[in-house]
Amino acid sequence: MARVLIPLPDLDFDVTEVAVPWRMLTRAGHEVVFATEEGGVAQADPLLLTGVLFGKLGAEPEACQFYHEMEDCSSFQDPLRWEDLEMREFDALLLAGGHAPGMRQYLASELLQERVASFCALERPLGAICHGVLVLARTRDPTTGRSVLASRRTTCLPRYMEGMAYGLTFWKLGRYYRTYPAYVETEVRAVLDDASVQFEKGPITIGPRGTAADDTAAFVVEDGLYVSARWPGDAYLFTKRLMSRLGAP
Numbered sequence: 096m097a098r099v100l101i102p103l104p105d106l107d108f109d110v111t112e113v114a115v116p117w118r119m120l121t122r123a124g125h126e127v128v129f130a131t132e133e134g135g136v137a138q139a140d141p142l143l144l145t146g147v148l149f150g151k152l153g154a155e156p157e158a159c160q161f162y163h164e165m166e167d168c169s170s171f172q173d174p175l176r177w178e179d180l181e182m183r184e185f186d187a188l189l190l191a192g193g194h195a196p197g198m199r200q201y202l203a204s205e206l207l208q209e210r211v212a213s214f215c216a217l218e219r220p221l222g223a224i225c226h227g228v229l230v231l232a233r234t235r236d237p238t239t240g241r242s243v244l245a246s247r248r249t250t251c252l253p254r255y256m257e258g259m260a261y262g263l264t265f266w267k268l269g270r271y272y273r274t275y276p277a278y279v280e281t282e283v284r285a286v287l288d289d290a291s292v293q294f295e296k297g298p299i300t301i302g303p304r305g306t307a308a309d310d311t312a313a314f315v316v317e318d319g320l321y322v323s324a325r326w327p328g329d330a331y332l333f334t335k336r337l338m339s340r341l342g343a344p
Contacts, residue, residue: 097186097341100214102130102177102207103137107197110143110154111327112224114161116189116334119307121168123338128185129174132200132207136172140195147271148264154327155304177207182214187341192225192252192326194260194274202226202274208234215243220340224324224333225252226274232283242286248318249287250295250325254280259301297325304328310335 099120101113117127131137139162146153154162165171182188188211192198201207211234215221223231228251231244239245257279260272275282284290297314305313305328313332315324320340324333 097125097220098128098184099125099187099189099341100128100130100180100182100185101189101191102180102201102210103174103191104193104197104199104201105131105133105135106138106200107140107193107195108137108191108201109193109225109327110139110162111158111330112191112193112227113139114154114158114165115327115330116191116222116337117165117168117171118161119331119334120338125338125341127170129171130177130180131174132177132204134174134176134179137174140193140197142195142271148267152260152264157307158327158330177204177210180210182210182217185214185219187220187222187337188214189337190221190223190227190230192227192229194226194252194257194272196271196274198226198274202229202233212237212243218320220320220322220337222322222324222333222337223249223251224329225326226279228252228283228323229279232286244283244286245288246293247287247321248293248295248316249283249321249323250297250314250316251283251323252279252325253296254278255299256326300325300328305331307331 287293303312310332313329322336
């Protein structure tokens with residue numbers, strides 16, 4: 096059985112990118128440990144549970160079901176504090192995303208970046224999806240001072256997806272889909288040694304999502320023990336690929 100750490104912000108994490116991996120990992124016999132900045136219980140982006148706009152653009156019903164199941168589990172109700180994390184105690188690290196304002200607590204935390212750098216030095220399975228890749232892009236190797244992603248192949252939330260979501264909703268929700276002035280893809284590309292070779296945008300995806308039974312619409316990038324994905328629609332395949340690096344429970 097592997098012990099997998101999922102750090103979270105207090106508010107606004109993506110329902111699918113956390114609940115789907117949690118459900119798949121625990122069903123496979125692995126232990127999932129959650130951590131928040133001060134040890135409080137985290138809350139997902141509420142609009143993803145009800146529908147972002149006119150009941151659309153939210154999480155799929157299965158992901159919402161998993162989220163409500165996750166809310167009742169003891170590890171979610173009693174998270175560790177980021178400050179107390181001993182990274183050697185974990186076999187894998189999963190960095191989920193989310194785009195609403197509460198995510199900035201997690202995406203910009205120097206404390207969390209220090210813990211992530213410590214984990215990366217262990218060379219153990221590592222997964223990042225959507226905005227979660229920003230945590231890695233901003234994490235510096237203490238020896239070289241470069242991003243821990245500098246030499247990696249990776250993907251993240253593509254600029255066209257982020258721009259399209261913003262374009263469809265800004266009249267109602269303002270900058271809800273634009274977490275920072277810079278696009279996620281722009282910031283991730285900037286830390287890579289050669290983005291033209293290392294960054295993989297994947298096929299143009301508008302609407303269809305991967306499911307537990309069908310990975311046709313999903314896309315991930317695998318680079319050794321590191322797995323990355325673009326958005327919630329990749330969550331099932333992303334988790335499968337990360338789990339394949341954990342070994343049998």
